[in-house]
Amino acid sequence: MAIHIHPPPPPAPPAAAPAQAALPEHDIVVNGTVIPAREVAAEMQHHPAVDAFAAWEEAARALVVRRLLLDAAAAAGLDPAEEDDAIGALLAREIRVPEPDEAAARRWFAANPDRFGTPEWWDASHILLAADPEDAEERSAARTRATALLAQVQEVPGSLPDLARLHSACPSREQGGHLGRIERGSTVPEFETFLAALVPGQVCPEVVQTRYGMHVVQLHHHAPRRTPRFEDAVPEVMRDLARVSWQSAVRHYIAVLAARATIEGFALSAEGEARADGPLVN
Structure with a gap:
């Protein structure tokens, strides 16, 4: 009996993207x-955001703040030709942050426990059958394939790496599906939920469904979160508190500069005068 293999039908044309508001084209x-x-447009590449307009806002804000700082540096007699050096010298001269004492450090440690210690993490491998979250037929087919692969992994212990190399849509297939260290909060919640329910060495008994598709998952190791005693974390707490205090002082200083300045074409919001933890003021 002859078997005829027909080519798949041509893909449907993509749906028209929803209209977006045009980006501002005026100077600031x-x-x-x-x-x-054009400078704002060029700066946008350094500010990834949820959409183009948000990237424009971030780019414009960064350039406005930089201009404010350069103007202040020039007024202070600093050479604006070396822009980064001038900004650094200006901030070093204008920003005064007191050294935190032990009482302040203890309060900061108690109020921000997640900033210190070692986060919870897992070491795991997976096989990903990719599927568009909006395509029910594709997701159903991916689930069927993933279920079959899960049965093979369960039947033949240790087979997941070879199957991942053959079938996985994740770049980790080059490492036999090995994802390495996955810290709490670094992946999608639904994936973490299943990881948290497994014991080291266990293959998840069901296919894990995420926005990326269907996963066959095996856990290798789990390390719970470790929170140090305050006495053991003092140097780290002091550095963290000093850094946050400095960032707050920089934001306040830039707010003062903005209040004294004349800015046309952009509204510098009170909550966003500076990204004090970004490259602009580091």
Whole structure:
């Protein structure tokens, strides 16, 4: 009997993307200095965001804040030709943060326990059968394939790496599906939920469904969160508290500069004058 293999039908044309508001094309003026629209557009590549308009906002904010700092550096007699050096020297001169004492450090440690110690993590491997979350037929087919692969892994212990190399859509297939260390909060919640229910060495008895598709999962190791005693974390707590205090002081300083400045074409929001933990002021 002849077997005829027919080519799949051509894909349907993609749906038209929803219309988005046009990005601003005007220049921004800070204290008489023009920041051209093209500079804001070029800066956008350094500010990943949920959409293009949010990236434009971040880029414009960064350039406005930088202009404010350069103007302040020039007014202070610092050489603005070396921009980064001038900004660094200005902040070092203007920002004064007191050294935290033990009482403040203890309060900070108690109020922010997740900032210290070692987070919970897992070491795991998986096989991913990718499927569009909006395509019910594709997800059903992926689940069927994943269920069959899960049965093979359960029947032949140790077979997951070879099957991952053959079938997984994740780049980890090159390592036999090994994902390595996965810290709490670093992956999608549904994946973590199943990891947390497994014991080391166990293959998850059911297919794990996430927005990326269907997964066959095996846990190798689990390390619970470890929170140190305050006495053991003192140096780290002191550094963290000093850094946060400095960032807060920088934000306040930039707010003062913005209040004194004339800015046209951009509204510098009170809560977003500076990303004090970003490259602008590091």
